[in-house]
Amino acid sequence: MSRADTLRIVREGRRFLVTCHRRPDADALGSAIGLAEILRSLGKEAHVWVPENLAPNLMFFAVGRVERELPDGEFDATFVMDTAARALLPRGIPKGGAGPLVVVDHHAAHDDVGDVVCRECDACSTAEVVMRLATELGARPVPEAAAAPLYAALVADTGGFRYAMTTPETLRLGAELLERGADAWQTAYELFEGWPPARLRLLGEVLETLELFEDGRVALLRVTRDMLAHTGADDDMVEGMVNYGRMLRGVEVAVLLWEFPAEKGGLDTKLSLRSSGAADVAKLATALGGGGHRAAAGAQLHEGLEATRKRVLSEASSILAEM
Numbered sequence: 001m002s003r004a005d006t007l008r009i010v011r012e013g014r015r016f017l018v019t020c021h022r023r024p025d026a027d028a029l030g031s032a033i034g035l036a037e038i039l040r041s042l043g044k045e046a047h048v049w050v051p052e053n054l055a056p057n058l059m060f061f062a063v064g065r066v067e068r069e070l071p072d073g074e075f076d077a078t079f080v081m082d083t084a085a086r087a088l089l090p091r092g093i094p095k096g097g098a099g100p101l102v103v104v105d106h107h108a109a110h111d112d113v114g115d116v117v118c119r120e121c122d123a124c125s126t127a128e129v130v131m132r133l134a135t136e137l138g139a140r141p142v143p144e145a146a147a148a149p150l151y152a153a154l155v156a157d158t159g160g161f162r163y164a165m166t167t168p169e170t171l172r173l174g175a176e177l178l179e180r181g182a183d184a185w186q187t188a189y190e191l192f193e194g195w196p197p198a199r200l201r202l203l204g205e206v207l208e209t210l211e212l213f214e215d216g217r218v219a220l221l222r223v224t225r226d227m228l229a230h231t232g233a234d235d236d237m238v239e240g241m242v243n244y245g246r247m248l249r250g251v252e253v254a255v256l257l258w259e260f261p262a263e264k265g266g267l268d269t270k271l272s273l274r275s276s277g278a279a280d281v282a283k284l285a286t287a288l289g290g291g292g293h294r295a296a297a298g299a300q301l302h303e304g305l306e307a308t309r310k311r312v313l314s315e316a317s318s319i320l321a322e323m
């Protein structure tokens with residue numbers, strides 16, 4: 001259940017399926033495409049399969065490289081990247097004929113999904129775990145085709161090499177990926193800028209909802225369906241808006257509550273959490289049925305925004321009291 005088992009599976013196998021969690025972000029998709037290129041550079045066959053629409057701002061590295069339909073035939077293993085929970089496995093993941101489910105991940109909070117788990121929580125991103133595997137497989141420097149997707153993953157999960165998980169190792173990996181052809185500005189522009197006007201208008205409305213609690217240690221922002229509708233924004237554009245709450249000096253826990261269409265109709269509330277350092281928001285998310293990292297976590301609750309607001313404020317208050 002470890003890196004050694006994962007390496008053995010790669011060495012002994014010939015044909016692999018590579019996928020990632022639902023609603024893939026840059027780390028999920030970038031580490032999947034990056035791993036597939038590394039496998040190909042070792043003479044293996046690898047198929048990246050993601051059975052849903054991809055976010056437009058990830059297309060700069062993903063276009064033409066992902067199969068939407070499950071490829072035919074048997075696989076020696078199925079890699080699921082950046083995935084910490086069974087509920088996040090892609091819809092339609094094969095139940096047989098696709099070998100062991102190998103989870104490659106870096107999330108501290110998880111539900112043990114996977115037959116084999118290569119989870120390294122000191123890594124800034126799943127891409128960093130992939131590059132560690134590549135080292136042991138003799139695939140460093142990584143193939144040029146892996147550079148853009150892995151670099152995007154590193155940049156996204158470290159917030160542009162800013163977060164605490166950014167280590168000298170991370171920067172060395174980033175340097176290698178730039179040497180192999182990744183484009184620093186294109187990556188930053190696609191991941192952090194290049195907004196459509198509707199997104200900026202939505203942000204304006206979201207910022208207007210700011211509430212502060214616990215003597216300014218908790219910031220709360222909200223997104224309603226109504227705000228999305230009249231600014232013409234869509235759900236993908238909400239990504240990252242929780243960070244604005246954390247920007248305020250003195251804020252230790254930033255919360256974004258987001259009305260989100262429930263799978264069975266009606267509205268759920270999505271909860272995004274960020275910590276400025278000391279608070280462990282993964283704990284808070286876990287208490288509400290979600291998960292994530294110490295500094296960035298989330299949950300989706302089958303209840304209205306006001307009910308979630310009450311619960312998250314009470315959990316936040318007890319977490320701050322413990323500190």
Ligand SMILES: [Mn+2]
Binds near residue numbers: 125126
């Ligand atoms: Mn990640």
